[in-house]
Amino acid sequence: MTTLGHKSSMDHHLTGMSDNTVERPGERAPLVLNMDKFSQVTATVCRVSEAERAPIAWYICFTLSLGLLSVLGVCIGYLFLTGVGVWGLNNPVMWAYDITNFVFWVGIGHAGTLISAILFLFRQKWRTGINRFAEAMTIFAVICAGTFPGIHVGRVWFAYWLFPIPNQMEMWPQFRSPLLWDVFAVSTYFTVSLLFWYTGMVPDLATLRDRAKGKLQQLGYGLFALGWRGSNRHWHRYERAYLILAALSTPLVLSVHSVVSFDFATSQLPGWHTTIFPPYFVAGAIFSGFAMVVTLAVPARELFGLKDLITLRHLDNMNKVILATGCMVGYAYSMEFFIAWYSGAMYEKFAFMNRAFGQYWWAYLIMVSCNVITPQLFWFKKLRTSIPIMFVLSIIVNVGMWFERFVIIVSSLANDFLPTSWDSFTPTWVDIGTMVGAFGLFFTLFLLFCRYLPMIAMAEVKAVMPQADPHGAGAGKHGHAHH
Amino acid sequence: MATPVTTHSDTPAQAPRIHGLLAEFETPGDLMHAAAKVRDAGYRWWDCHTPFPVHGLDGAMGIKRTILPVCVFCAGATGTIAAFCLQAFTNSVGWTIWAGVWLTGYPFLISGKPAMSLPAFIPVIFELTILFSALSCVGLMFLFNGLPSLHHPLFKSNRFRRASNDRFFIVIEARDPKFLPKKTEEFLKTLDPTAIELVED
Numbered sequence: 316m317t318t319l320g321h322k323s324s325m326d327h328h329l330t331g332m333s334d335n336t337v338e339r340p341g342e343r344a345p346l347v348l349n350m351d352k353f354s355q356v357t358a359t360v361c362r363v364s365e366a367e368r369a370p371i372a373w374y375i376c377f378t379l380s381l382g383l384l385s386v387l388g389v390c391i392g393y394l395f396l397t398g399v400g401v402w403g404l405n406n407p408v409m410w411a412y413d414i415t416n417f418v419f420w421v422g423i424g425h426a427g428t429l430i431s432a433i434l435f436l437f438r439q440k441w442r443t444g445i446n447r448f449a450e451a452m453t454i455f456a457v458i459c460a461g462t463f464p465g466i467h468v469g470r471v472w473f474a475y476w477l478f479p480i481p482n483q484m485e486m487w488p489q490f491r492s493p494l495l496w497d498v499f500a501v502s503t504y505f506t507v508s509l510l511f512w513y514t515g516m517v518p519d520l521a522t523l524r525d526r527a528k529g530k531l532q533q534l535g536y537g538l539f540a541l542g543w544r545g546s547n548r549h550w551h552r553y554e555r556a557y558l559i560l561a562a563l564s565t566p567l568v569l570s571v572h573s574v575v576s577f578d579f580a581t582s583q584l585p586g587w588h589t590t591i592f593p594p595y596f597v598a599g600a601i602f603s604g605f606a607m608v609v610t611l612a613v614p615a616r617e618l619f620g621l622k623d624l625i626t627l628r629h630l631d632n633m634n635k636v637i638l639a640t641g642c643m644v645g646y647a648y649s650m651e652f653f654i655a656w657y658s659g660a661m662y663e664k665f666a667f668m669n670r671a672f673g674q675y676w677w678a679y680l681i682m683v684s685c686n687v688i689t690p691q692l693f694w695f696k697k698l699r700t701s702i703p704i705m706f707v708l709s710i711i712v713n714v715g716m717w718f719e720r721f722v723i724i725v726s727s728l729a730n731d732f733l734p735t736s737w738d739s740f741t742p743t744w745v746d747i748g749t750m751v752g753a754f755g756l757f758f759t760l761f762l763l764f765c766r767y768l769p770m771i772a773m774a775e776v777k778a779v780m781p782q783a784d785p786h787g788a789g790a791g792k793h794g795h796a797h798h
Numbered sequence: 799m800a801t802p803v804t805t806h807s808d809t810p811a812q813a814p815r816i817h818g819l820l821a822e823f824e825t826p827g828d829l830m831h832a833a834a835k836v837r838d839a840g841y842r843w844w845d846c847h848t849p850f851p852v853h854g855l856d857g858a859m860g861i862k863r864t865i866l867p868v869c870v871f872c873a874g875a876t877g878t879i880a881a882f883c884l885q886a887f888t889n890s891v892g893w894t895i896w897a898g899v900w901l902t903g904y905p906f907l908i909s910g911k912p913a914m915s916l917p918a919f920i921p922v923i924f925e926l927t928i929l930f931s932a933l934s935c936v937g938l939m940f941l942f943n944g945l946p947s948l949h950h951p952l953f954k955s956n957r958f959r960r961a962s963n964d965r966f967f968i969v970i971e972a973r974d975p976k977f978l979p980k981k982t983e984e985f986l987k988t989l990d991p992t993a994i995e996l997v998e999d
Contacts, residue, residue: 487903491911510935522962541948544953547846774850790827791825
């Protein structure tokens with residue numbers, strides 16, 4: 316490809332530069348490294364699903380995930396056959412691991428839509444390297460999340476009562492309950508995320524279809540590519556639709572975790588009944604979601620040779636988001652305490668003192684040290700761009716975020732208004748098995764996605780390369796194409 | 799499958815039927831330059847095919863803005879009304895209506911709240927507005943694009959497979975009133991493409 320204009324900026328893209336985290340004033344850092352042809356992007360991404368065999372590490376991880384998935388199957392099967400008594404629930408702790416896991420997974424699911432929708436509206440072009448990936452993660456996380464309310468209802472054969480389905484008893488769900496809002500919020504969120512993910516993937520599935528050698532691949536990718544042929548008249552409507560989806564998803568993603576927080580905030584329980592919950596939950600969700608993206612992106616880019624597309628700058632940016640949202644979460648923790656004291660309400664004051672120094676002090680300590688103290692290391696660029704450190708930190712953040720939900724749910728329930736009804740919660744093996752097993756479900760789906768679907772949004776990455784600009788590096792033999 | 803252009807004779811409506819002429823370009827800039835000329839030459843049944851949306855190509859092709867956003871707005875408004883009706887019917891009134899089967903609503907009395915508790919209905923109204931909008935947005939986008947259509951004459955061309963990889967194409971279809979195989983080919987040659995190919999129907 317011949318370049319007439321912007322020679323100096325092009326040089327950086329071509330000279331095998333691997334550290335694109337350096338800021339050069341007046342210049343945009345390259346988002347794609349060591350590639351100047353569109354076909355290189357196609358080849359790099361398609362290689363993963365076109366390879367005869369996956370890397371050996373993939374098989375190991377997949378076997379482990381399937382093992383965990385069967386643990387989930389056994390635990391849920393046992394629960395269905397026996398009843399929710401197999402969990403460590405008691406009166407007053409009637410929600411524990413089930414809802415903790417639900418909120419944990421829904422929270423993780425927030426990063427995908429944030430990256431695809433909000434960063435899209437803000438024209439953050441670096442999103443293109445990671446959005447497909449993060450959206451897939453969102454969908455699988457919401458599947459894990461949806462499992463828990465489904466199985467915790469006790470009589471699972473009546474789980475369809477969650478939906479307003481006409482029945483012979485003329486019985487309807489009660490729409491003034493935030494639990495029902497949750498049903499609508501989470502199922503809408505799942506549907507819209509799936510649409511967003513799939514719509515974004517159609518052009519890339521067409522690429523895989525056009526390159527497929529085997530009949531099965533041609534048929535499979537061909538069917539889901541819907542006959543996409545890159546027509547510009549199609550792209551025109553497609554881009555409009557994508558923009559609208561982003562505009563719809565942005566308030567949606569903020570609403571979903573707000574509605575999840577209403578499950579707690581609209582109750583009268585001290586420790587739950589606070590107005591700070593919706594924004595606090597949303598910040599925490601983005602925090603944990605981005606941490607999960609880093610946890611997955613670090614090994615995936617290593618394993619599948621995607622380091623030139625998911626560059627260090629992408630990871631650096633995500634770590635900055637983790638730092639920012641970590642600080643917001645820390646602010647929320649301290650504000651909760653301040654308001655508990657400032658309100659003068661005896662029960663509020665007790666709930667928060669009990670949270671930090673009561674029977675679950677260790678959980679609170681884990682939560683604060685993982686979520687508030689650890690991310691502060693990301694103030695240093697050296698640590699923010701160090702692969703091992705960010706990998707470990709991202710896992711620590713998610714441990715902390717699991718404990719945050721545990722602390723909120725269990726410590727508030729265990730010690731409420733009446734000391735006579737206080738109790739404590741101890742998980743059973745089924746509780747722990749279900750929690751661990753959900754990771755099996757998540758990773759099984761994610762590994763299948765990595766192996767068989769385009770992990771990076773090729774069309775979107777190509778569109779942000781300098782060569783894609785018809786007036787700049789992509790002007791071709793006509794130089795600047797002015798009209 | 800595709801026949802090299804040089805071998806066909808210049809008689810229209812001759813078997814095998816022609817889908818159109820395909821011109822290949824190497825860069826988005828070359829494509830855009832050529833697209834503006836095709837537009838100015840007065841062709842109507844033609845298209846560009848690119849691996850990614852090329853910025854500014856809509857203008858170079860003279861594509862009118864889609865009415866998709868208006869349709870999505872209407873679908874969203876339908877969602878708003880549907881969600882309100884659903885909640886008001888099932889929770890606020892005791893009406894019996896016919897909707898395929900006889901349905902009876904139930905005015906729930908929950909902790910003394912009014913039967914028509916509009917503030918409590920807002921979250922579900924919001925969610926269903928988004929749901930209706932998003933479903934119609936994607937559904938109508940594919941519908942307006944004539945997709946899914948798993949078969950298309952262009953898929954017969956091996957060259958065209960690079961339209962989803964790294965090449966940029968202009969297709970002028972035979973059904974265009976200005977299309978004459980020889981003349982259109984001559985015209986396409988003036989656009990300086992890297993290749994021209996005849997695509998059969």
